[in-house]
Amino acid sequence: MLNAAFMQRALLAALLIGVTAPAVGLYLVQRRxxxxxxxxxxxxxxxxxxxFLLNTSPVxxxxxxxxxxxxxMELIRERGRTRGDIALAMLFYGGMAGGALxxxxxxxGSMANLTSYLWGSILTVSTxxxxxxxxxxxxxxxxTFGLRRQLFAVCQDExxxxxxxxxxxxxxxxxxxxxxxxxxxxxxxxxxLLVSALMVVPVAAAQQVTRSFAATQALAVGIGVxxxxxxxxxxxxxxxxxxxxxxVLAMVVFGLIGVLAVPLARRRHRTxxxxxxxxxxxxxxxxxxxxxxxGQGPARGAAxxx
Amino acid sequence: xxxxxxSAGTGTAPAVRLLGGAASLGGRxxxxxxxxxxxxGEVVSLLGANGSGKSTTIRAVMGSVPLQxxxxxxxxxxxxxxxxxxxVGYVPQRTSAASGVPASVREVVSTGRLSRxxxxxxxxxxxxxxxxxxxxxxxxxxxxxxxxNLSGGQQQRVLIARAMVGEPDLLVMDEPMAGVxxxxxxxxxxxxxxxxxxxxxxxxVLHELGPLEPLxxxxxxxxxxxxxxxxxPPPAAGQHALPGHDHVHPHGGDHDRRARxxxxxxxx
Numbered sequence: 001m002l003n004a005a006f007m008q009r010a011l012l013a014a015l016l017i018g019v020t021a022p023a024v025g026l027y028l029v030q031r032r033x034x035x036x037x038x039x040x041x042x043x044x045x046x047x048x049x050x051x052f053l054l055n056t057s058p059v060x061x062x063x064x065x066x067x068x069x070x071x072x073m074e075l076i077r078e079r080g081r082t083r084g085d086i087a088l089a090m091l092f093y094g095g096m097a098g099g100a101l102x103x104x105x106x107x108x109g110s111m112a113n114l115t116s117y118l119w120g121s122i123l124t125v126s127t128x129x130x131x132x133x134x135x136x137x138x139x140x141x142x143x144t145f146g147l148r149r150q151l152f153a154v155c156q157d158e159x160x161x162x163x164x165x166x167x168x169x170x171x172x173x174x175x176x177x178x179x180x181x182x183x184x185x186x187x188x189x190x191x192x193l194l195v196s197a198l199m200v201v202p203v204a205a206a207q208q209v210t211r212s213f214a215a216t217q218a219l220a221v222g223i224g225v226x227x228x229x230x231x232x233x234x235x236x237x238x239x240x241x242x243x244x245x246x247x248v249l250a251m252v253v254f255g256l257i258g259v260l261a262v263p264l265a266r267r268r269h270r271t272x273x274x275x276x277x278x279x280x281x282x283x284x285x286x287x288x289x290x291x292x293x294x295g296q297g298p299a300r301g302a303a304x305x306x
Numbered sequence: 307x308x309x310x311x312x313s314a315g316t317g318t319a320p321a322v323r324l325l326g327g328a329a330s331l332g333g334r335x336x337x338x339x340x341x342x343x344x345x346x347g348e349v350v351s352l353l354g355a356n357g358s359g360k361s362t363t364i365r366a367v368m369g370s371v372p373l374q375x376x377x378x379x380x381x382x383x384x385x386x387x388x389x390x391x392x393x394v395g396y397v398p399q400r401t402s403a404a405s406g407v408p409a410s411v412r413e414v415v416s417t418g419r420l421s422r423x424x425x426x427x428x429x430x431x432x433x434x435x436x437x438x439x440x441x442x443x444x445x446x447x448x449x450x451x452x453x454x455n456l457s458g459g460q461q462q463r464v465l466i467a468r469a470m471v472g473e474p475d476l477l478v479m480d481e482p483m484a485g486v487x488x489x490x491x492x493x494x495x496x497x498x499x500x501x502x503x504x505x506x507x508x509x510x511v512l513h514e515l516g517p518l519e520p521l522x523x524x525x526x527x528x529x530x531x532x533x534x535x536x537x538x539p540p541p542a543a544g545q546h547a548l549p550g551h552d553h554v555h556p557h558g559g560d561h562d563r564r565a566r567x568x569x570x571x572x573x574x
Contacts, residue, residue: 030407149428153417156405159370159398160468163478164421165391203407211452212410 009130010122010189010232010242016137017186017198018228022206022220023144024182025199027175030155030213036073036176037196040183042092043069045099045192047184048117053106058117059132059184066180069095074176078169120191120243122235129188136185143178151175152213189232191243198224198246205254208261223253319382320345321476321507322367327376328531329366336362338531339376342509346475349508349521351539354528360511361399363528364480367509368396381475392421395469399480399511403461404454411456411464412449415439418471439467442497459490466494470501477501479510483518491517515539 028036047065051058069091076087103114116124125133144151153161154171162168179199186195206219231246238245322344329337337359344350352360365371367378369385378385381393395418403414418439419432440446443463448456453464462482469477477498483491495517502508502521515522519539527535 026407030405030409032406034406149417149420150425152409152413153420156409156414156417157398157403159365159368160396160417161420162370163368163391163394163396164417164472165389165424166420207408210408211450211455213407213413214410216407 006123006125007236009125009127010236011229013125013130013133013189014228014232014242014246015225016133017189018225019221020137020140020144020182021186021190021195021198022202022224023217024140024175024179025196025203026213026217026220027144027151027155028179029200029203029207030152033077034200035196036070037179037183037199039073039088039092039095040066040070040180041187041192041195042099043095044180044183044187045114045117046095046102047099048114048187048192049099049102049106052108052113053102057128057132059129059188062117062187063136063181063184066183067177070176070180071173074172078172116191117187118191118193119241120187120189120194122189122232122242125188133185133188136181140178140182140185143174147171147174148217189228189242190246191241194243194247198228198250201247201250201254202227205250205257208254208257209264223250227253318346320379321348321381322509323377323379323382324363324367325377327363327366327378328374329362329371330374331362331371336531337366340366340528340531340533341536342367342526342533344476344507344509346507347502347505349502349523350510351515351518351522351525352509352511352528353514353525354534358528359531360528361480362531364478364509364511368394368478392472393475394421395472395474395477395506397462397465397469397477397479397482400458400462400465400484402454403456403464404452408452408454410450411440411445411453412436414453414464415468415471418468421472435471435473436467439471442470442500443467444493457487457490458485459487462486463490463493463497466497470497475506477506477508477510479508481511481513483512483516495521 025034025037028034044062044066047062048058050065051061054061073088073091099114100111103111150166150171153164153166154168154175158168158172161171182199183192183195186198190198202220202223203216205223206216210216210219227246227249231249232242234240234249235242235245320343322342324340324342327337327340327342328335340359340363342350342352342363352363354360362371366373367380380388381390383390415436416428416432419428419435422435423429423432437446437449440449443466445460445463445467448460453461456464462485466479466482469479482494486494498508498518499521508521510518512518515525522539524537525535525539526533
């Protein structure tokens with residue numbers, strides 16, 4: 001298997017995807033934007049088609065268009081949630097429909113060309129592709145690990161992060177573009193329709209058993225690499241599309257960890273010294289009125305304040 | 307700026323100086339010209355009914371809500387040019403300290419050190435500062451736990467540790483006591499007292515003075531986006547300061563704050 005040159009390229013691409021997709025997805029999930037990768041994938045489809053139409057590299061064109069789409073999504077998010085979901089939905093559908101229409105306009109493009117981008121393929125990863133993917137993956141890794149503390153702070157509590165003097169908007173846009181780049185890194189092997197799954201599922205699987213961000217990051221990347229390599233290998237031997245194989249494997253890992261997490265948590269609860277302690281402190285009073293309910297005066301003051 | 311509160315306010319620039327601050331939310335004017343000054347070492351409480359503009363005032367001071375009119379200075383520097391964010395500690399109004407991914411107590415508190423170490427690596431002194439802040443709020447033994455597994459009061463303690471970990475000269479807190487159990491309320495009051503003794507100025511939104519009452523130097527009462535009272539905190543349970551109470555205290559102009567803070571028994 002390893003003697004086939006296309007397989008070496010596919011496995012290398014799978015490794016890079018396994019690292020980058022969960023590394024970026026972690027921040028999106030932290031910000032409760034798990035679905036954003038999906039939207040970028042849809043927009044990237046227009047980029048791929050444009051690449052065919054203009055006879056340039058579909059990967060670079062997809063990177064460009066997906067980045068632009070991600071920046072627009074981020075600006076919509078920043079401006080408030082009132083109609084943000086509708087605007088995002090429009091972007092999703094526009095990207096998908098635009099991609100399908102443009103590919104029909106291009107002379108040598110067909111729906112068949114798009115299919116390999118939609119579902120991924122290990123046969124189509126060219127030498128030029130792997131160079132592009134390598135450069136982009138290095139960029140994504142440098143940002144997601146190098147700026148870990150900054151991105152964590154922004155995704156954890158944006159309002160607080162602003163008061164620590166962080167350039168919040170710049171970091172948000174950087175994260176959006178990084179997510180877009182990751183989508184195009186992953187699309188050759190996993191496919192645009194399932195890219196988001198590899199960003200989200202390893203993180204979801206890992207966080208069932210972790211308590212800290214650092215541990216979640218390490219475990220999610222570990223799971224990502226494992227399922228990417230295994231899924232790509234399986235698709236070589238069984239002639240399966242690699243994207244769906246990788247994603248189903250990730251789901252299986254999610255389920256296994258979920259099953260293991262229950263007894264693990266129970267044992268931790270039993271062995272942890274302070275296991276019984278929180279039960280006494282977890283009593284949260286609903287409001288200040290109850291807190292001072294014993295005294296007549298304060299209670300009346302609170303009532304006036306309502 | 308670690309000068310004791312008694313000598314503060316003489317010549318040193320105010321920690322917060324908001325003049326004629328006006329802001330809208332969704333087109334509706336929420337602040338109509340709020341004047342608010344917090345001098346170094348001073349503890350100022352914002353009081354008022356729901357919708358009177360307390361939180362918006364805090365968020366305008368922190369730059370989360372843009373001002374339409376008025377000027378804002380932090381430590382004598384206009385907001386637009388202010389870069390000394392390590393001097394400010396902020397406790398936003400809490401929904402939850404948790405996010406979509408597990409984060410440990412230590413990780414959340416560590417973000418408060420970003421204003422100190424910036425792009426440089428997180429060093430030993432940063433780690434020690436996190437330990438001290440966690441110890442101060444009685445959460446050091448839970449440092450490795452996920453914040454999502456803590457109670458509301460414990461989460462609030464974590465957020466206050468996060469604001470304190472940069473050793474700020476100004477602490478800004480939006481309803482730090484809301485939804486906090488009694489035990490945590492006392493811990494927060496003790497922590498705040500230590501910060502005040504260290505010389506930090508405090509600006510906080512409260513629904514009522516509660517266990518923090520002895521610490522408050524001055525109360526600013528808002529009503530419909532305007533300052534309705536600016537002076538010594540009402541002696542009782544805050545009823546006098548609350549909107550709906552027609553009597554306006556005749557404390558106009560400058561009040562002698564220094565006499566208050568040096569009065570025996572006020573700061574134990």
